[in-house]
Amino acid sequence: MIKLSENAVQTAPKKKISERKGYKIYKKIRSIIFTLIILIAAIVMVVTIVARISGNTPSFFGHSVFRVSSGSMKPAYEVGDVIVVKEVDPMTLKVGDVCTYNGTTDEFAGKIVTHRVVKAPFEENGEYYIITKGDANPLEDPKVNVKDVMGKVETKIALLRHLYNFFITPFGLITIIALIIAAFFNEIVHFVKSLLGIGYKEEENESVEDIIARYQDENKEDDKGSEE
Numbered sequence: 001m002i003k004l005s006e007n008a009v010q011t012a013p014k015k016k017i018s019e020r021k022g023y024k025i026y027k028k029i030r031s032i033i034f035t036l037i038i039l040i041a042a043i044v045m046v047v048t049i050v051a052r053i054s055g056n057t058p059s060f061f062g063h064s065v066f067r068v069s070s071g072s073m074k075p076a077y078e079v080g081d082v083i084v085v086k087e088v089d090p091m092t093l094k095v096g097d098v099c100t101y102n103g104t105t106d107e108f109a110g111k112i113v114t115h116r117v118v119k120a121p122f123e124e125n126g127e128y129y130i131i132t133k134g135d136a137n138p139l140e141d142p143k144v145n146v147k148d149v150m151g152k153v154e155t156k157i158a159l160l161r162h163l164y165n166f167f168i169t170p171f172g173l174i175t176i177i178a179l180i181i182a183a184f185f186n187e188i189v190h191f192v193k194s195l196l197g198i199g200y201k202e203e204e205n206e207s208v209e210d211i212i213a214r215y216q217d218e219n220k221e222d223d224k225g226s227e228e
Helices: 006-054 158-167 170-183 185-196 208-227
Strands: 063-067 082-086 098-102 112-124 127-133 149-156
Touching: 063 149, 082 098, 098 127
Parallel strands: none
Antiparallel strands: 063 082, 082 149, 098 112, 098 149, 112 127
16 A cells, blocks of 8 residues: 655645646637637638628728639749738829739620739829739730729738648648647537536546545545555
């Protein structure tokens, strides 16, 4: 029989309680982070669905995200690049800026086009227009009414290109589902337990005094057993 000294009885439970408190703090922080992630994802999803239904491009705080689908802007933007477009006053566009606009004429009709400005806003019959051109295209685009300009390209996000191209594949979809399950594994387990009516062990809610008393009782039972 191994007997705990009085000091050990006092120290072990305190250490256990300290570790448990640290773990509880960690769980709370993790829970807050996961909640924020879910909230942000939900907002993005709702805004995106509403925007798609209404026919408008999703916009967040004046910024829209697009994926390049043609090679007209090579080498600046490759097919598959993800670009961030910021809403700006189209009258402030300068030669050399890359802007995104809703195409309304010729082969651009009904398409969202991202090309470089080659002629700054100019007036014609009371309306203002710009002239754009794809870096890889030999010819300029038809003139664009500034009213159709959606914004100016602010940056491209290389990482998102690779993530997007990966996650749109079946394997990528399975991977992201697996990552979500792994991230929320404990929460899923606790949720299933609550559905099945499985509660937590009483020991998890024990106070320091209760733990010390339990250790002492166990020692007493061991002493009686050894005497018999």
